[in-house]
Amino acid sequence: AAALGLCARPSNAFVPSAPRHPFLRHASERPVSATVRPPTRRPATADPIPVDAPFSLPVPPGTNPLGRVTIVVPSDPSAVCASGTYGKSSPVSDSPPLVRAVARHAARKINDAEQGVAASVVPACDFVAPAPGDGLPSAVIALQLTAAADCAAVGAFFFADISQSLQEPACAFALDCAAPLRYEEKFPLYESSQPLAGRVGSFVSFVPPLVSLLPWTDNASDKRLHDLMLTQFEAHTAEGFAYGILFFVHHFARRAGKSVAWVEHSIDATWEKGPVQNAQEIYKMVDKCGDCIQECLQDEQCKACVEALNKVDTRDQVASYRTIVSYESEILKNFSYCILTQNNVFGCDADVPERPAVAVGTWGGEPITRESARQILVAHLDDGDAPAMSKKTPVSWKVAAGANVAYDQFPDQNQLFYAAATGTGMWYDPVFRVETLDGRQVWCKRHYKVRELKEPGTFRLTVLDNGVASDERWTIMGAAADLSWVVFHYAGAARAVGQRYLGGLVCTPDGTMPDAAVCEGEIWPVLARAQIEPWDLFVVDNSGGEDVGLPPLDFYRKDVLKKKE
Numbered sequence: 001a002a003a004l005g006l007c008a009r010p011s012n013a014f015v016p017s018a019p020r021h022p023f024l025r026h027a028s029e030r031p032v033s034a035t036v037r038p039p040t041r042r043p044a045t046a047d048p049i050p051v052d053a054p055f056s057l058p059v060p061p062g063t064n065p066l067g068r069v070t071i072v073v074p075s076d077p078s079a080v081c082a083s084g085t086y087g088k089s090s091p092v093s094d095s096p097p098l099v100r101a102v103a104r105h106a107a108r109k110i111n112d113a114e115q116g117v118a119a120s121v122v123p124a125c126d127f128v129a130p131a132p133g134d135g136l137p138s139a140v141i142a143l144q145l146t147a148a149a150d151c152a153a154v155g156a157f158f159f160a161d162i163s164q165s166l167q168e169p170a171c172a173f174a175l176d177c178a179a180p181l182r183y184e185e186k187f188p189l190y191e192s193s194q195p196l197a198g199r200v201g202s203f204v205s206f207v208p209p210l211v212s213l214l215p216w217t218d219n220a221s222d223k224r225l226h227d228l229m230l231t232q233f234e235a236h237t238a239e240g241f242a243y244g245i246l247f248f249v250h251h252f253a254r255r256a257g258k259s260v261a262w263v264e265h266s267i268d269a270t271w272e273k274g275p276v277q278n279a280q281e282i283y284k285m286v287d288k289c290g291d292c293i294q295e296c297l298q299d300e301q302c303k304a305c306v307e308a309l310n311k312v313d314t315r316d317q318v319a320s321y322r323t324i325v326s327y328e329s330e331i332l333k334n335f336s337y338c339i340l341t342q343n344n345v346f347g348c349d350a351d352v353p354e355r356p357a358v359a360v361g362t363w364g365g366e367p368i369t370r371e372s373a374r375q376i377l378v379a380h381l382d383d384g385d386a387p388a389m390s391k392k393t394p395v396s397w398k399v400a401a402g403a404n405v406a407y408d409q410f411p412d413q414n415q416l417f418y419a420a421a422t423g424t425g426m427w428y429d430p431v432f433r434v435e436t437l438d439g440r441q442v443w444c445k446r447h448y449k450v451r452e453l454k455e456p457g458t459f460r461l462t463v464l465d466n467g468v469a470s471d472e473r474w475t476i477m478g479a480a481a482d483l484s485w486v487v488f489h490y491a492g493a494a495r496a497v498g499q500r501y502l503g504g505l506v507c508t509p510d511g512t513m514p515d516a517a518v519c520e521g522e523i524w525p526v527l528a529r530a531q532i533e534p535w536d537l538f539v540v541d542n543s544g545g546e547d548v549g550l551p552p553l554d555f556y557r558k559d560v561l562k563k564k565e
Helices: 099-113 148-158 218-233 238-255 275-298 300-309 317-327 330-342 370-378 516-528 557-564
Strands: 055-057 067-073 117-123 138-143 170-175 397-402 414-419 426-435 441-445 448-452 458-465 468-479 486-494 499-508
Touching (some): 055 099, 067 099, 099 117, 099 138, 099 238, 117 238, 148 170, 170 218, 218 238, 275 300, 275 330, 300 317, 317 426, 330 468, 370 414, 370 426, 370 448, 370 468, 426 557, 458 486, 468 516, 486 516, 499 516
Parallel strands (some): 067 117, 138 170
Antiparallel strands (some): 055 117, 397 414, 397 499, 414 426, 426 441, 426 448, 458 468, 468 486, 486 499
């Protein structure tokens, strides 16, 4: 659970025993909950900077500053994350990472995505409240503070009187912290099953003013941002943490005529866009794609997908993509293609991310050539182009673990790489299992075109995914000499919906993670070159599922093989 913090400017004293509102209870007498008591194990980290050294990522010279975030961490550099939070679904779930390592990792992701956002990590004992007055969006996030001294060190800031600063572009959250920064009370009129957490601009979660019920007001807009940020933070991933901050900075930068490119586009009809832009987009949809819209709304499955998407912020890639794969159909594909790809009704744009820069690795210690790169892709597939050590299975690889919270968590991810019928390119067919929103188990499949890029070991992959075109750059980061494992990195963009994304995959012949010695000595160092930590990964469930049938592995490949005959 996330805990609640609220701030604007520090007061002269911190008095945790004096409630400021009848709906706010300072629970200083309660012990720290078992869910936030940190374990004692200290995991390894690939961070090259000593854990007790200062850490700050300023806005580079010549870059327009957009905002700042200060992540406040425990004063004890050896403090590790609470069990069940960061890394809970990773191969190292029994060794939670250092809190400082997670904070630094999130700061890097924020700064890589938008270099106009300065990010710093400070121990609670050194925390100094941000100076007011420059108008830049400023976030303070207290992360897993459990020691009484640490809570007291930031208390003056979190319990300051904010009544005179509700119009400032500021936010504060106290995430997984102990009392008195931890709250469990809810405002009776606040309809949410989420634990309360934080202040965002004019919205304070435990005492929401009635004006927040008026959806067109700034206060209601700040409330929507608060809820979106809370969802991202409670995912307990560095990527979700970074998205939460990027959403915050963009929200207030937009009011000043600026934007954060990574999250600036939305295909939703929102109060933030205003009635004029919403009306223009709806008119263009009907004018360009009236027939597709009518067909979709007459189809129960397509209509259900549209209704489900209307309930989420489609900039949330996790929620939106799971919704789409739960209802995918040919009608939905035509509907999306017309509105998003063919006519770009919402004026979205996105480029493939350039940061972090990822270098091609080696295969068994040798440089990767164009020929060997193709062999690594085909790998264990029963195919004439497979290398000598191929296991000749129905798939090239199975994903054992992945680093993208939206796309790499799906179970039973089968990968097929094979040459095109013309021999000048390749195809990539991922076939994966999905548990839909209504509990069904289904197989999904995609058909990517693969082109070699200039540098051996790098490829451009393109696909039409439910009517939305995606463009990705893949890099072979390393592979075992016997092809017992391979690590891929990908950076992609779905231009028509304005989304960018990054990911990394650890693949093996059968989808089982290599043993700990191989991971520690070979795989983790490879991932570190792409700023992927082991606790970023999600272990893939390769159990096969129940009542779902066999995966359609040759759905596309059979036609290519027939053309080759």
